Amino acid sequence: MTNHINQLTHAERDLIAGSSDFATDHWHLFDSRNDLAENHDLGEQYPEMLEQLVARWHAEAERNGVLPLSDGVFDRLPHLFLPWPSGASRVELRPGERVFEDNTPTLCNGFTITAHLGAPLVANDCGVLAEQGDYNGGWVWHLTESRLRFAVSFxxxxxxxxxxxxPVGASTLQILGRPEANDGVELAALADGVVVGTGRLPHEWPGLWTPNSSASLLAGVGRPLPVCDGYDPTVPFSGVLERLVVAADGGAALADLTRQVEIAFRNQ
Structure with a gap:
């Protein structure tokens, strides 16, 4: 393997040291049977083996039409699966269930996210109610430090x-998003139908979080890589989540697909 860093993934470039140019990539040699974490590079110890494997890789890449190498936007676009997304306007999940982004509603025209609880909230409830995406971009709804929090990472x-x-005693929680004319989004948090807080996104809500359907939606728990700082995505909701409903209030259609694909690549 090499130390190549994806040119499009913003967080990867910032967090991982490596090469963004295939011409200057450094090849590593690991013993995958005894070093699963790939902590010990054996390239200097076995240079001839490394040279043979690199030559074999290039030969196979040439034979399979992989060359010339590129991870730029224009070379990725032809490999996107279209039509995308599916056009769903509503999805319902039980705790622990997951649905990939191409089967989730597009929320850029307005949305309602509802958590139906099987028991009223108590003061020390904690954990993730719902999450979509990861540190490259997405949103999370969680309870941490006696606060109910809805965070969006753009x-x-x-x-x-x-x-x-x-909201102690509540059995239905909701997050409402309504797009503004100036590309912002009005947010409201409701408990049993009563508004308990409001906020605003200073930017539009993306129709697509990623161009490759990797921003899956989960109910009751998150992925190991968090959407943002301030919570542990592996901590499940401690209360009783019966079902999570995510609905696109403004319809499922994307008003400007070109614009949304551009945003999705920016999130990378």
Whole structure:
């Protein structure tokens, strides 16, 4: 393997040291049977073996039409699966269930996210109610430090959070998003139908979080890589989540597919 870093993935470039040019990539040699974490590079110890494997890789790449290598936007576009997304306007999940982004509603025209609880919230409830995406971009709804929080990470740099005190006794929680004319999004947090907090995204809600359907939606728990700082995605919701409903209130159609694909690549 090499130390190549994806040119499009913003967080990867910032967090991992490596090469962004195939011409200057450094090849590594690991013993995958005894070093699963790939901590010990054996390239200097076995240079001839490394040279043979690199030559074999290039031969196979040539034979399979992989060359010339490129990870730029224009070379990735032809490999996107279209039509995408599926056009779903509503999805319902049980705790622990997951659906990939191409089967989730597109929320850029407005949305309602509802958590139906099987028991009223208590003051010390914690954990993830729902999550979509990861540190490259996405959103998370969680309870941490006695606060109910809805956070959106845009292009892994701009994080907006709507946080309210845990609405003790509530059995239905909702997050509403309504797009504004100037590309912002009005947010509201509701408990049993009553508004308990409001906020605003200073940017539009992406129709696509990623161009490769990797921003899966999960109910009741998150992925190991968090959407943003401030919570542990592996901590499941400690209360009783009966079902999570995510609905696209403004319809499922993307008003400007070209614009949404551009945003999705920016999130990379």
């Amino acid at each position: 292009v892994s740099e701009f994080v907006t959070e709507l946080a309210v005190a845990v």
